[in-house]
Structure formats: C-alpha cells, structure tokens
Amino acid sequence: MTRFEVTTAIAAPPHRVFDISLEVEVHTASMAGSSEQAIDGVLTGGMKLGDTVTWRAKHFGLYWRMTSLISAYDPPGYFVDEQLKGPFKHWHHVHHFDPDADGATIMRDIIDFTAPFGPAGTIAERTVLNWHMPRLIHARNAHVKAVAESAR
Template identity: 35%
Template sequence: MSTIHLKTIIKADIQTVFDLSRDIDLHQKSTSKTNEKAIAGRTSGLIEKGETVTWQANHLGITQTLTTKIISMEKPFQFTDVMLKGAFKSMKHQHIFKQEGKNTIMIDIFEFQSPFGIIGKIFNKLFLKNYMKNFLLERNQLIKLTAENYLNRERSERQKS
C-alpha cells in the first residue's frame, strides 16, 4: 500500500474549501489534462455522503474508468471516498479540513495499492506514486486559487458597498 500525504494552506474559510473539494465540476476543470469526465452517478454539483461518481479519463495513453463512493462525511471537516471499481487494486482518499485563523488547512491522505503483484509494486515505486502526487497537487492548486479568488471578490464587493 502506498500513501500520499499532502497539506495545502488556503486563505479562505473552511466551508468554501470543503465545498470546492467535493465539487464535481471543479474537479473536471482541474483534470482537463487527462480529459476526466463524470459519466455516471453524481455528474455535477456537490457530491454527498453515500453517492457515487464514475470518472472516465485518459491516463498514460489508456482510457480508464474509476467508480468511487463517499463513505463518510462530516461537514465541513472531512469526507472520505473509496474505489468501488477501477484500475487500482484498492484506493481510499481522505479529505480533512481544519480552520486555523483566516486559513483552512486542507489535508489529503491518498492510499492506493497497485494491481499486478510485484510488477505493480515496481511500477508504483518508479512512476505511479509520483504521477498520482502531481495529479493531486494540480487539483489542490485549482481549489486554492478558486477559494482565494472567491474570498477576494467578496472583500471587493463589501468595500464597494
């Protein structure tokens, strides 16, 4: 089992960051390089506990599908999704949010297991773990930019009033 642990500091309130993190439409924007699309289950808006989404994307030159389900959610502090069907042997992604002053700390704990035994373990060490880390970092960067831009627009509107 491989684990990727990321921490992103975002200058926005916890509710905004939490909602952006579970926004299907924003996720699709953040994964435009892989042409990721929600094709079944919840396909737009904010995903909720108990809901599934099936993603179709092009990774490593291969069109793949991945179905995940939100198995726990405590608004606005955490939600967890797990793979029901897809290319991994197993996958679990915990999304944790903590308010610290005017910032939200967004923590990702992404655990996955590659298929194909020893060959999968070697591929994971040489390539896949870093590929997935960069994939998550791009997603997190868009969440951060969107949340911070939203906050700046709100401030600007209040100053005009």
C-alpha cells in the same frame, strides 16, 4: 501499498473549501490535463455521503474508469472517497479541512493506494505511480485553492 500526504494552505474558510472540493465541475476542471469527465452517478454539482461518481480520464495514453463512493462525510471537517471499481486494487482518499488561526484552511489529503497485478503492480507503484499520483493531487489542490480564494 503506498501512502502519501499533501498539505495545502488556502485563504478561505473550511466550509467553503470543503464544499468546493466536492463539486464535480471543480474536480473535472482541475484534471483537464487528463480529459477527466464524470460519466455516471453524480454528474454535476456537489457530492455528499453515499454518492458515487464514475470518472473517465486519460493517463499514460490510455482511458481509465474509476467509480468512487463518498464513504464518510462530516462537514466541514473531512470526507473520504474510496474506489468501488477501477484501476487500483485499493484506493482510499481522506480529505481534511482544518481552520488555521486566521480563519483560513489547512487542507490535508491522505491517500492510500495499491496497484493491481501483484509484483508487476508493485514495480509500477515504485517507478511511476509514486510520482504521478502526488503530482495529480498537487494539481487538483492548486485548482481548488484558486477557486476558493477567487470567490471570497
């Protein structure tokens, strides 16, 4: 299993960043480079506790599907999305939104994942996914930051 964290400072209040982070359209725009689309479940707008969405995206020249569940939700502090079905043996993503002293947000993502296929999956984690997945989260967070800071 791999675990990594990404921290992003955003000049917008936590409730705004929390809401933006759950918007399907914001997510798909942040992942435009992989042609990500919501194809089942919640297709537009904001997600909430118990919602599911199936994403379709192109990575490494192949199309992948992943169905995620919002399994924990405490606005505006945090939410969790977990893979129900998809390419990972395990995917658990905690999104934290903490206010800083100026009323802005420190957004912290904690991701745990395991690739499938036993030893071959372990090799894929170490050689490809350990750099690819943080890169995707950084790109997503840069987009969330831009949206949150532009609509103050």
